[in-house]
Amino acid sequence: MARAPRQADIAAAAGVSQTTVSLILSGNTDGVRLSEGTRQRVLDAAEELGYVPDPVATRLASSRNHMLGVYTFASAFPTDVDGFYYPILVGIEEEAAALGQDLVLFTGTGGGQGRAHDKTAIRRTRVADGCLFFGRHVPEEPIDWLLGGGFPLVYIGRRDELDGRIPFVGVDYVAASAAVVERLVALGHRELRYLREDDDAPSSSDREKGVLAAARKARLAVRRIVVRATPAEVGTGLIARWRAEGVTAVVVEETDTGELSAALLAAVEAAGLRTPADLSVAVLGQPKDRPEVSGFEVPRRELGRRAVRLLVDQITASGPRTAQQIFLDCVPVAGSTIGPPG
Amino acid sequence: MARAPRQADIAAAAGVSQTTVSLILSGNTDGVRLSEGTRQRVLDAAEELGYVPDPVATRLASSRNHMLGVYTFASAFPTDVDGFYYPILVGIEEEAAALGQDLVLFTGTGGGQGRAHDKTAIRRTRVADGCLFFGRHVPEEPIDWLLGGGFPLVYIGRRDELDGRIPFVGVDYVAASAAVVERLVALGHRELRYLREDDDAPSSSDREKGVLAAARKARLAVRRIVVRATPAEVGTGLIARWRAEGVTAVVVEETDTGELSAALLAAVEAAGLRTPADLSVAVLGQPKDRPEVSGFEVPRRELGRRAVRLLVDQITASGPRTAQQIFLDCVPVAGSTIGPPG
DNA sequence: CTGAAAGCGCTTACAG
DNA sequence: CTGAAAGCGCTTACAG
Known part of the structure; x- marks a missing residue:
């Protein structure tokens, strides 16, 4: 050739x-x-x-090649939770195009022999001018190494590892979740439950924090509010128990798979209850293809766009960079599954 | 530091x-x-x-960077037809990961002032070791330029431009479409229609070719079989006319948007007809979330995988490369919308 | 068995 | 106004 x-x-x-x-x-x-x-x-x-x-030569000589890395710890195009990540990727691509940056998708995690492989793969991100990361966990050592070397990186989702030195664009789940509970309280509910998965991702604990804060502020009994369960454990039995306890509203978290909220909605239906007449149900997030469900919308596309902008800011910043951490607001979804207690 | x-x-x-x-x-x-x-x-x-x-220095010195380009003429993450392209991207990512290649998404098309911009953007693909292209059209000049320079590239979808010198991985729509018609004929249908969009993409004309070939072989009257229409033109009026003409089966093409098949299925329902009792309906492709519809499944994920493999073959091939053109078979979907003529 | 040297394709002082 | 030279951090012939 x-x-x-x-x-x-x-x-x-x-x-x-x-x-x-x-x-x-x-x-x-x-x-x-x-x-x-x-x-x-x-x-x-x-x-x-x-x-x-030649971007490689350009990069070696000058350290700019107009390529932004995208590092996903699983797959950039997941087959199960596509509906969740896709809008973020759309936002990333839009903003990257607008700023004249190409995207490098690091696929290295596919080979996967755990930590050691991660380490090498993550370091490879240095071929780009900077890199976006997303995933539920932070592999501290390699990320620390990148950060220490002054490599621009931005996480998608709130992170507090490494003494809060990780720049990110996250979602203000605390405020959004509190707002949902406040709406329920305003409608007259006094006995409610917050159903969450048994996994301590920041997005889960932030939601819990918001729920509890709003509940305390309204002087609700807080002791039994939080219920951890797997989707398989959510059935008519659970619903019946709650009814016996006088529960009039349930708030459920929406994770990337959407399984927990789907299980709850199915269980409510299976129990023969109508929402909101018999039970108010709100989802902390928005279940796929169910616009009628009350809750809030996570600004996923905007999340991608802002992350790209923050990353490019970091790349072009001249002085010493300070960790920048940005929170985006959610949009409340009125829906029709909450109402005054029956 | x-x-x-x-x-x-x-x-x-x-x-x-x-x-x-x-x-x-x-x-x-x-x-x-x-x-x-x-x-x-x-x-x-x-x-x-x-x-x-340092990965950058390593790549400069060894002249391979293990990056494969992905050039989409619109958006790599389209917002409207996501269901269609997504599986192809999944396949691309899977195979790239398996072969230790990273992916570079060229976003240049976003700025878009037509041809001139395409040219620059397409040339930029040379930063990678080779590049995958997909889109309904072929910008002949820049592609010819890349090909002439011996740059490894592979199209997704059959292409016959540039004297057939473009390597591609396509789908054998001719055979798959013929098979659908053969099934209908075997069931006893003699009067059928093929509904297609008024756009001459290879995937559309290949389907038509298969339909007509099978029809001729069965000695059906071929003159009125092909019907071109936009989704908006497909309504109960069209259905009524077909019924009056003695039509017992309709075959419709499935394009990336899926609008035409959706319009037909809706029109059939609106006309109060049951499938297959009143009318057999088959889709040349598979409409989203409608597994009950008879037709065939396009191996989209495999399409992505094979394209990556062909590209990597080209990159690592030592001798002069010959254009390689691969066709993949579709998987028949029995479904429940076709049956013997009522 | 090991080193000096050229080169990958660029950028960036530094000289004219 | 333009060029010769050094250098980015590696790999790869080529000498010893």
């Missing part, structure tokens, strides 16, 4: 030095004056030869 | 040359013998200093 043209080839064609080609093509004309004729000759030759800068 | 250690630092610490360090660390010991003592000293020093190879 014919080799890709280099700056040297353009230089030969235009009768100038390779340095001049570099200066002209990179637009790096600070304090440098070049004759318009030379400029045009070089640009024409570049066009003629179909020149495309 | 202290600069990340380089091979030179290890060399200094171990009292050897940088070359030796490179040889030992890269395990590149073909025909080279190193004393075990030196080896151990170098490895210890590397460990001690926390050495990690």
Whole structure:
């Protein structure tokens, strides 16, 4: 195959030095004056030869290649929870395109022999100018290593590992969850439950925090509010017990799989209850294809866009960067599954 | 922060040359013998200093960067037809991971001022070792340019532009469509229609070819079989006319948007007809979330996987490459919307 | 068995 | 206004 043209080839064609080609093509004309004729000759030759800068060489020499990494700890295109991550990716692509950045998807996690493999794969992200990360956990060592080396990175989702030094764009689940409980309280509910999965991701504990804060503020009995369960454990038995306890409203978390909220809604139906007449149900998030369910909408697309912007900010920032942590607000969804206690 | 250690630092610490360090660390010991003592000293020093190879430099020096480009003419993460492209991307990612390749998503098309922009953006794909393309059209000039330069590329979907020199992985719509018609004929249908969009993409004309071939072979009257229509034109009026003409079965193409098949199924229902009792309906493809519809399944995930494999083959092939064109078979979906003519 | 040297394709001082 | 040179951190012939 014919080799890709280099700056040297353009230089030969235009009768100038390779340095001049570099200066002209990179637009790096600070304090440098070049004759318009030379400029045009070089640009024409570049066009003629179909020149495309080699990003690897560019990067080695200057440390900018207009590529943003996207590191997902599982799969960038998950087959099970596609509905959840997809909008984030859409946002990332939109904003990257708008800012003239290409995206590098690191697939390294596929081979997967655990931690050791992660380490190598994560370090590979350095081929890009910076990298977006998402996943439920933070592999502290390699991330610390990247951070220590001044490598720009942004997490999607709140993270408090590494002494809060990880920049991220997260969702304000605390406020959104509290707002849902406040609405229920305003409707007159006094006995409610918060159903969550038994997994301590920040998004889960933030929701719990919001729920409890709002409950305390309304002086509700808080002791029995939080109920941890797997989707399999959610059935008519649980519903019956709650009814016996005088529960009039249930709030359930929505995770990436959406299984818990689906299980609850199914159990309520199986128990022959109507919402909100017999029981108010709100989801902390928005279940797929169920716009009638009360809760809130996570701004996923915006999450992707903001993460890209924060990352590019970091890359182009000149001074020492301070960890930036951004929270986005959720949009309340009125829905029709909550109402005054029956 | 202290600069990340380089091979030179290890060399200094171990009292050897940088070359030796490179040889030992890269395990590149073909025909080279190193004393075990030196080896151990170098490895210890590397460990001690926390050495990690710089991926950028490694790639510059070894001229392969293990990155595959993915060029979509619209958006890699489309917001409207996500269900269609997503499985292809899943397949691409899976196979890329299996082969140790990262993916570069070229987002350049977002800025979009038509052809000129395409050209630049497409040329940029050369930053990767090779590139996958998909989209309904082929921008001949830049693709020809890439091909001429020996740049490895693979299209997803059959292409016959550029004198058939474009390597691709396509779907055998001809055979799959013919098989559907053969099934209908075997059931006893003699008067059928093929409903297609008014757009001449290869995937549409291939379907038509298969339908007509099977119809001719069964000696059906072929003149009125093909009906071109937009989704908006498909309503109860059309159904009524077909009924009046004695039509007992309708075959409809499934495109990326799925609008045409959805419109037909809706019209049939609106006309108060049952399938297959009153009318047999088959879709050439598989409508989303309607597993009961008869037709065939396009192996989209496999399409992605095979495209990646073909691309990597091209990249690693040493001799002159010949254009490779691969067709994948569809999987018939029995479904329950076709039966003997009522 | 190991080192000096050239080169991957760029950028960036530094000289003219 | 433009060029020669060094350097980014590696790999890979080529000498000893």
